[in-house]
Amino acid sequence: MPVLTPDENKYQNNSAVFPAKIITTEREAIEAAKQVAKFAAEEAQHRDQQRVLPHAALDLFTHSGLGSITIPKVFGGPQLSFATVAEVFRIISAVDPALGQIPQNHFGILQLLSITATEDQLKRLYGSVLAGWRIGNGGPERGTKDTLDMRTRLTKTAAGLVLNGEKFYSTGALFAHWVAIKAIDDNQQPVITFIPKHTEGLHIVDDWSGMGQRTTASGTIKLHNALVAPENVIALAPISQQPNIQGAVSQLIQAAIDAGIAHGALEEAKSFVRERSRPWIDANVERNSDDLYIIADVGRLTIELNAANALLKRAASILDQTQAAPITAESAAYASIAVAEAKVLTTDIALAASEKLFEWAGSRSTLAEFGLDRHWRNARTHTLHDPVRWKFHAIGQYRLNGIFPARHSWI
Template identity: 60%
Template sequence: MSSSATPAIETSQADLLPRVLPAHRISNDQEALEIAQALAAEFRVGASERDRQRRLPWDEIEKFSASGLGGITVPREFGGAQVSYRTLAEVFRVLCAADPALGQIPQNHFGILGVVAQSANAAQKARIYAAVLNGERIGNAGPERGTKNILEMKARLIETPNGYRLNGKKFYSTGALFAHWVPTKALDEQGRVVLAFVRRGALGLKIVDDWSGFGQRTTASGTVLLDNVAVPAEDVLPIYASGQLPSLQGPVSQLIQAAIDAGIADAAVTDAIAFIRTRSRPWADSGVERASDDPYIIRDIGDLKIRLHAANALLAKAGTALDQIATAVVDADASARASIAVAKAKVLTTEIALHASEKLFELAGSAATLAEHNLDRHWRNARTHTLHDPVRWKLHAIGNYVLNGIAPARHSWN
């Protein structure tokens, strides 16, 4: 981000908390897809300017919540639509084709709902699911900087005479600034990983809008500070008890990441075609009147569409695989198969997002690089988001599973 970008803004419990708007109750997969398409058409307008100005999408994320999309994975027994994983991926793909930064904001909302399904007790599930169906958003405070790797953490939840207290510093906290709840991973006094649900407005919670990445600029994926925050016992999930059990939590999280990249790729290809048709000039040696009649451009657009189709097809196939696996007991073998199915999709969505957003300029020509078009946002978004989990390790996981029968490590990045 340039030095002229909007300065970081700090928020605290003294600031206005996010509003809770009445939320529509979505009843099935088809309705979820129709609402996603309608919202995407609206979000597409202004997406470039939001990126250019780094204007956080408060109005848009509130419309997302009011639409009911935030509750589509809540189980039917708790009043939700419990849409298929394939539908969930398509919802993210559609929204991210319109605005991938806005579309990424709820990724942790759904990731945490997966943790709730696996680790929460009945009372916790009832309370959290009801809040989500009523339009409340869940953020995230998991990763930390300055640690050995993504899995190491220094945040601590300790028990005092006055109840539990939470201390730590988090980063890459996508969704936290917009959230009503900020679930935070920490170690308890026995060194076990727990998830503490912190209510926005809690004394000692401070969210700093210091995300300065050159892509996904309006996700506000910055810092969360926790200074002796009081956490009720009923808001603590003992995720250590189920964290290593076979599940679909990691594959579902990765499915969402792949869908975001697929959306970025779709936007890049769409904008490349539109620019070539309306603004690009043919090369002098081509002998054609329009750039869209240049045989080499035609060939490369065909190649981009095939690659995009292949990535989307594997994304849908991965979603279907998770749906099928979820109908039975998820054992170690099933969990591994789910991870591999999603890893295959993640490889292709990463490749097409990067390739399409770079190829756009080669095909559209020099005019496409002008700042007034802001087409570089596609590459910036693709390059930033695909770093979330390195695709080289997806290729390794697939090869090691096929060649040696070794299952991928079990965590949120697999």
């Protein structure tokens, strides 16, 4: 199987590769995110209700250059800050968190490559992303003990290296050019492989049926003797053997998505209360927005959202500082805990804002025509990626006993 390079644009499928811009400044990235959000907002409710996948919005995301903002300068990228990455995801997720979630694994995998890939692999894979390629996630295994239990196998055969197995929660794969698949090789070692989306033997099934995040297409991948170029196989052992911030970066983006959900829910709640809802009879006010209890609640949730955003910015800043210096076990642990603290608050406020929306706005807000239920469904679904109860545990162990958190993508 030939090694695919960015300029070929022949990854055995009929999907287009849109030429991507190269963003050069933090401000340019934020403005691009705002443009994507403005475009995505127009049909966000319709896409959720009808489960229309956001192809056009995702193409705009890629074409604008947002997909490559973390690529190091030495490989031709802008190497923007994690603070900007978090803000990009927060802005987009405030209008459509499903759209925000689709490239989350793309960025997590780019961070993983910086730890595990060879220079030649980085040149090719980073180069493809700069040219407009997207990376989709193969997802964890279906029916295994936990997310770290891998049963997909990479096997050497007379035809070459082949993948066999079945994955689920494969967010981004349906929209991808590269599909990243984790597997166990013949030496019983974990690897990650990169295969073009329409490789023979790779079948992506759009069977995601979650109640929220309905348009992420986080469905099934089936692999039957799917060929893998040896050059596209990367060992995963360094992830567990050396201090790194790969998991913290992934979690930062998850927290930013939740912060976006909270912002979107709170803004739509305030608008509905002001413009569409009736006051409760005992409030003795002309407008629902003058209800003293609602006013106090809005004030409280605003403070909580500001606190969550402040911890999100702090965590991103710590990640930037950590990456700028040689990463040690101590600095990696500190960064992970900072992100965990942010993740706790963004989870809480996403759920609270999307729930309070209905309490403030009343029965009318539950009508299907308004689609306000999407905020809670999205918040509840997305915040289940990793249990917050274990964030509290990790934070407590670190602060009380000096025990470092586990080294994986969920902390």
